[in-house]
Amino acid sequence: MHEFDTVVIGAGVAGLTAARLLAKSGQSVVVLEARDRIGGRVHTDRSGAHATDLGASWIHGITDSPVAEAAAAFGMQTIEFTVGGYQPNSRPIAYYSPNGTRLSDADAARFTDDIHTVDETLLETVAASAPDASYRDVTEAALVAQGWDEDRTQRVREYLEHRAEEQYGAWIEDLAAHGLDDDAIDGDEVVFPGGYDRLPAGLAEGLDIRLSHTVTRVQWSKGGVTVTAADDPTGERIVNAARAIVTVPVGVLRSDDFTFDPPLPEINAAALGRLTMNAFEKIFLRFETAFWDDDVYAIRQQGPDSRWWHSWYDLTPLHGTPTLLTFAAGPAAREIRDWPEDRVVESVLAQLRRLYGARVERPIRVDITAWQNDPFARGSYAYMTLGSTTADHDDLATPIEGVLHLAGEATWTDDPATVTAALLSGHRAACRVLGREIAVAEAWR
Known part of the structure; x- marks a missing residue:
């Protein structure tokens, strides 16, 4: 006998959206989450004077965005910051030549x-x-x-x-050439001075969420699913349900720590095999004073010295504290993965000194993410390897025998690797479980 109509694995935005829509439609739903918090890769650090989004930060285009609509419904303050898509000149950017001098406007x-x-x-x-x-x-x-x-x-x-x-x-x-988006962004981009985590908090309200439940096995058949989860601190919990929605990241799905029994069908498994998690970390540097260019959103340098540290974003408007954000991506992220904080900071400051000389200060606070080392993520988000096409996203989400559904940012074609993709994939999974369409806005009404 099934304990629940649906078990949702993962309390990120995809899982919470699906669970909320199903619960509001009258289903009995439980959410199993490996972490001791909700949100998944939406994670806000509140240990300092200001909220710092260590995971997702932006809505990349608020026009007709369901995430923007949800954020408004949950009363989340936003600030326009339209450089998240790495546009060359959508807002004022200070460019520096290979010799460290700022380019003229011309x-x-x-x-x-x-x-x-x-x-x-x-x-x-x-x-x-x-x-x-x-x-x-x-x-x-x-x-x-x-x-x-x-x-x-x-x-x-x-x-x-x-x-x-x-x-x-x-x-x-x-990166696979086929299927990469055209970098089009519809409307302004915004960030959240009060923290992005208010979105999952709003979606989670009223749901049955079991934290510190690390799912290791999903057994499935036409008759339903049996989910095995390790409780914290010890023991196992078996959950039986008519169906499951699995929203864990690609890095976990591809690991030996998560098993489908029987294995995923070929269409899902082949798509999963062509997706992998990236190496992408954020580095926040807060200073006593702003020593960089006035009235610019970003600073970028050219030339060989830009190999790792090429772009800094001025986040001062979020909280009034002089703050620069830079990213370690790809080879740089893998290289610094096990570096101590001081070494990372010095590497970044060395490049800033090329541009600003002795004006560069030591930061008063540093936050460096470590998503590569997170056992419940194993990277920041998924990307398509050589030979992939956009069809892989949808193929990964192909329903399995009407009882097993995969969701999450990697399963959405139009705008993968975003909170929007996670939310919409959760909505799609809920609709498939219900066998009918339900408005996504029901998740926050």
């Missing part, structure tokens, strides 16, 4: 015009490329087509490398 405009020129050809270049082409392959083809000199080409090449790393957390040669 030189910066010429550089960003070059980026737009290459971007205009990329979609056609991707369409004409081989199925197993990398993003490096297609960007190189687009650059060659311009006929520029080597220096001009190299500056744009660097930009494309940095954009790939910052958006996907992977080196450009490891």
Whole structure:
């Protein structure tokens, strides 16, 4: 006999959205969460004077965004900050040349015009490329087509490398060309000075959520599912349900610590095999005073010294405390994975000193994420490896015998690796379980 109509594995935004919609439709639902908190990769640190979003930070385009609608419904304050998609010039950006001097407005405009020129050809270049082409392959083809000199080409090449790393957390040669989005963002981007975690908190209200329950096995058949979870501190819990929605990250699904019995069908398993977790970490540096350029959203440097630390975002407007955010992505993130904090900070400050000299201060607080080392994430979000296509996202979410459903950011095609993708995938899973459509807004009404 089933204990529940549906068991949801994972209390991130995908799982909470699905569970809330099902519960509001009259189902008996339990959510099993391995962590001692809800939210998954939406995680706000409140140990300091200000809320710091260690996981998701942005809504990348608020026009017609269900996440923006949910945030408004939950009373979450937002601040416009439209550089999260690594746009070249959507807002004021201070660009620095390879020798560490700031580009004039005219030189910066010429550089960003070059980026737009290459971007205009990329979609056609991707369409004409081989199925197993990398993003490096297609960007190189687009650059060659311009006929520029080597220096001009190299500056744009660097930009494309940095954009790939910052958006996907992977080196450009490891990314599949087919299926990468066109970087279009609809409306302003916003961040949350009060913390993004208020979104999962709102979605979780009233739900039966069991924390510190690490699911290790999902046995399934047409008759239902049996889920085995390790309780904290000891023991096991067996949960029986008519069906399950699994929302754990790709890094966990691919590990030996999570088992489907029987294994996933070929369509789901093949898609999962072409997705992997990235290496992407945030570094927040708070200072006594702002020593950098006034009235800019971001600082970016060019040249060989930009290999790791190339972009800093001025988060001072969020709380009034001078703050820079930078990212370690791809090879940089893997390299610093086990570095002590002081070594990471010194590496970042060395590049800032190239631009600002002795004006650079020691930070008064540092926050460095470690999603690669998190056993319940194993990276920040998923990306498509060579040979992948956008169909892999949907294929991963293919319903299994009407009893097993996969959801989460990696299962949504239109805008994967985002909170929006997580939320909408949870909505889709709930609709499939119910066998009918239900408005996503029911999750926050």
